[in-house]
Amino acid sequence: MFEFPVLIGDIGGTNARFAIVAEKGAKPTLLSHEATADHPDPSSAIRSSLQKGGDRAPPPRSAILAIAGRVDGPEVQLTNAHWKVGGERIAGDFDLTTAVVVNDYVPVAAGAAEIEPHDLTSVGPCPPIPGGARVVLGPGTGFGAAALVPYSAHLAIISTEAGHTDIGPADAFEEKVWHALERVEDRITVETVLSGPGLARLHAAVAHVRTGQPHDKIDPAAVTEAGLAASDPHAVEALGLFARLLGRVCGDLALTFLATSGVYIGGGIAPRIVKVLQESGFRQAFEKKAPFVGMMKQIPTSVITVHDPAFNGLAALASEGRKFVYHGQVWHRPE
Template identity: 85%
Template sequence: MFEFPVLIGDIGGTNARFGLITEKGAEPRLLSHEATAEHPDPSHAIRAALAKGGDALPPPRSTILAMGGRVDGPEPQLTNADWRIGGERIAKDFGLSSAVVVNDYVPVAAGAADIEPHDLTPVGPSPTIPGGARVVLGPGTGFGAAALVPYAAHLAIVSTEAGHTDFGPTTDFEEKVWHALERVEGRITVEAVLSGPGLARLHAAVAHVRTGQPHEKIDPAAVTEAGLKASDPHAAEALELFGRLLGRVCGDLALTFLATSGVYIGGGIAPRIVKVLEESGFREAFERKAPFEQMMRQIPTSVITVHDPAFKGLAALANEGRRFVYHGQVWRKEG
């Protein structure tokens, strides 16, 4: 499906990571991490990444790019940045024979197919249940999710926009927090709460509820640091609430796809707060899905701790393309 060398890219709202697979079966070589805001368009960032690879770097012949956003139309736009990712335009800019653009959680799902135990940190029970569906998700700049579903001899990857579904409270305290939460375009969605900006919103809302006074948002990294050190009781409580809410959403997606082979949590936040997830009621919220608690107790939940998990998945898609079935924008040079 791909002519080697294959340029791979994981393009998010904050950073774009580029690499090169020089030949079939080879591991990807990281070229660079580029700040999205520092480049006017993806081709500009790719040129910078290829330049950092050095003169001895073989030029790419095809590309597969994962982007943080819905892949629809000839040039889909990143959800949390101004770039448009047009496969045909990028292919012509670099003289490529083909270009594929997919949602950023497609490669994370592909990578979960053969993920090694040492690349995971279990949260709760971790039985091995092969042959079932799996869900991958992650709170980061936004919230992404996809499912990996066995389909005959293939693995079907179902990308979702689960982060943009509505999200509501289930306890009296959560209801008070919801009243204080900042809306995003008039809504409270999964992403509006379970993301970096969402953690900042949760902290401000928890502080508002506890003090009775509106509270300014602070940087999400500062919320995490203060919460882990317990130097700010509102930050610690916001982190605990974040963990419980994440457990609930993980359980909802596990039910949606009957993900009996596991739920895998990526993104930039979860690896930093594993202890919080273990102690916050994450698993209790995950399992509280009557009348299916018994089934939920058997589904493992783990945090993906490997660096850049999308790269492993992009390599799998490039090297084992016929194993997977997935939606994406595909452009091939005629003739």
């Protein structure tokens, strides 16, 4: 399906990361990280990345790009950035024979098929169970999720928009927080609370509940730093609440896809708060799914700690495309 060298890209709302897979089965060679705000369109960012790659960047013959957004139609608008991504346009700009665009959690799911134990940090005591479905998800600039489901001799990758589903309070304290939470388009969704901006909203709402006064949002990184250092009690409480909500959503997705082979958490936030996840109520919230508590206790949960996890998945899609079944925008040069 792909002519080598293959350009691979992981395009998020904040950064776009590009690499080259020189030949089938080769490991990806990182070219650069480009801030989406620094470029008017993806082709500009790709040109910059190829230039920075120098001798490490032979001219690509095809490309597979993962984007943070739904992949519908000939051009796709990123959910949290101004770019529009079109495979045919990029193929024309770089004289490619093939260009494929997929949701950004498709390669993370593909990478989970062969992920090594040293690239994971367990949250909970459960060993992995082979042969079942897996879920990958991640809170970052937004919230992405996908499932990897065995299907005959293939692995089907099901991308989702789970981040845009509604979420509500589960106890009296959360109900107070929900009344103080900033809404997005008059909704409280998974992404509203489980993302970088979501952590800032949780902190402001927790501070409002505890002090009785409205509280301005602060930078999510500052919330994380203050919470881990225990220098701000509201940040500590917000991180704990974030972890419990993440556990609840992980459990919901595990039930939805019967992900008996595990839930794998990526994104930019989880690797920084592994200790909070391990010591908070994350697993309790994950397992509290009566009448299936027994099943939930057997499902492993892990944080993906490898850097740029989508790259290994993109390389697998480029080299082992027949192994996977997935939805994407596919363009081939006419014969």
